[in-house]
Amino acid sequence: MEKNKNIYIETYGCQMNMSDSEIVASILKDNGYRYTDDVMTAGVIFINTCSIRENAEDRVRKRLQYFKSLRKKNPSLLIGLLGCMADRTKTALMEEGQLLDLVAGPDAYRHLPKLLEQVGTGHRAIDTILSADETYADITPVRLDSNGVSAFISIMRGCENYCSYCVVPSTRGQERSRDAASIVRETRDLFEKGYREVTLLGQNVNSYSWNTGKHTITFSDLLAKVAGVDPLMRIRFATSHPKDISDALLKTIAANHNICRAIHLPVQSGSNHMLSLMNRKYTRENYQERISAIRQIIPGCAISTDIIAGFCNETEPDHQETLSLMDWVGYDAAYMFKYSERPQTLAADTLPNNVPEEVKDRRLREIIDLQHQLSLASNREDVGKTFEVLVEGKSKRSDNQYFGRNSQNKVAVFAKTQSGPGEYVMVKITGATSATLLGEVV
Numbered sequence: 001m002e003k004n005k006n007i008y009i010e011t012y013g014c015q016m017n018m019s020d021s022e023i024v025a026s027i028l029k030d031n032g033y034r035y036t037d038d039v040m041t042a043g044v045i046f047i048n049t050c051s052i053r054e055n056a057e058d059r060v061r062k063r064l065q066y067f068k069s070l071r072k073k074n075p076s077l078l079i080g081l082l083g084c085m086a087d088r089t090k091t092a093l094m095e096e097g098q099l100l101d102l103v104a105g106p107d108a109y110r111h112l113p114k115l116l117e118q119v120g121t122g123h124r125a126i127d128t129i130l131s132a133d134e135t136y137a138d139i140t141p142v143r144l145d146s147n148g149v150s151a152f153i154s155i156m157r158g159c160e161n162y163c164s165y166c167v168v169p170s171t172r173g174q175e176r177s178r179d180a181a182s183i184v185r186e187t188r189d190l191f192e193k194g195y196r197e198v199t200l201l202g203q204n205v206n207s208y209s210w211n212t213g214k215h216t217i218t219f220s221d222l223l224a225k226v227a228g229v230d231p232l233m234r235i236r237f238a239t240s241h242p243k244d245i246s247d248a249l250l251k252t253i254a255a256n257h258n259i260c261r262a263i264h265l266p267v268q269s270g271s272n273h274m275l276s277l278m279n280r281k282y283t284r285e286n287y288q289e290r291i292s293a294i295r296q297i298i299p300g301c302a303i304s305t306d307i308i309a310g311f312c313n314e315t316e317p318d319h320q321e322t323l324s325l326m327d328w329v330g331y332d333a334a335y336m337f338k339y340s341e342r343p344q345t346l347a348a349d350t351l352p353n354n355v356p357e358e359v360k361d362r363r364l365r366e367i368i369d370l371q372h373q374l375s376l377a378s379n380r381e382d383v384g385k386t387f388e389v390l391v392e393g394k395s396k397r398s399d400n401q402y403f404g405r406n407s408q409n410k411v412a413v414f415a416k417t418q419s420g421p422g423e424y425v426m427v428k429i430t431g432a433t434s435a436t437l438l439g440e441v442v
């Protein structure tokens, strides 16, 4: 019987994982497989997983049960697990009720065709070995779920910061940067295909470093090169670590109109006691100094963050310090989480997960409520201003409206004009909610 070579990929977790799924699709396409977005027609299902918090892993387990149920109708269906959960759960999930045929870690994707062949002959296949140098630099990703306007480019892999709560150094391994020339090439290629925005991705982009043989290219150098591809190509990046976001980088952003005025700078906590236990390598005061530098060097720059509520030993005064720092910065947006203990992290090994669940819940709620007010205040300040907006597509609410983003990464909704997705329009803001700007094209 002819093998069903349709592959379906479902992705959980961060943008990095989304970008990895595009690399997987590309590798498999070059080996005779076809991507499908309809799980019912798939011969192979991949689930690209995230380990960052326990609930992310729970969601994957539920989904796997569902995929397993599809085998009843389609007995030759193959199910593979990719990404951050691979190494941690490979044996458990393979044994647990035959959930999986294949497991591949983030650095093993080149081996997927071989692993699939192995599975086809009735064997299970596992490869979770992490690499010191894999960057998939030569692989042109197949853009999945693309709006044809914005795309991700992975510029480095792994992380060696060892924040005490974080599983990433153990799931994604050593830090390594990708050849700068290949990043510029990929950007140019995307521009020629009509894309107008790229987001450069890495766990800690500030430590990007590529040695050409003659000299070293830093992240700031890389940004300038990518921005030079075309003034109409917008550049974003994530994520920056507060300990090494340099003035040189801020000046490069300021000097290039097309590098977006939006910096994501995860603070995690406003308390020095927590920051030290988290092994973040900066203090509240260092962080404030960097925020002041951003405000001074890049006026009008939006600042967003990540915050963890209820980390080990967190007291009420620690929590209050987080709220007061949020207020001081006046974040435009934030991703906010309850601390979730992860195996094989410094915190799991050495610190007590001792904030009661209901206290974590209440602190998280206070953080979310405050951010809601801050976002609303920030958006209201934009009423009356005019922004350059890159049109992304039709608004969810109405067929007569478009939505797009300004340089500050805020979503603006406005009545349709002749300029469509991929084009820039000037939008005057006439109203705001905490999540969206409303405006009209001028």
Ligand code: 5AD
Binding pocket: 052, 053, 165, 166, 167, 266, 268, 306, 307, 308, 337, 338, 339, 340, 341, 342
């Ligand atoms: N528990 C809760 N949140 C976490 N994050 C990372 N690890 C954990 C954890 N164990 C959050 C951090 C990070 C974001 C990607 O996820 O805020 O910046």
Ligand code: SF4
Binding pocket: 012, 013, 014, 015, 016, 017, 049, 050, 051, 052, 083, 084, 167, 168, 171, 172
């Ligand atoms: Fe991304 Fe971290 Fe989740 Fe891995 S564990 S998918 S790196 S968020």
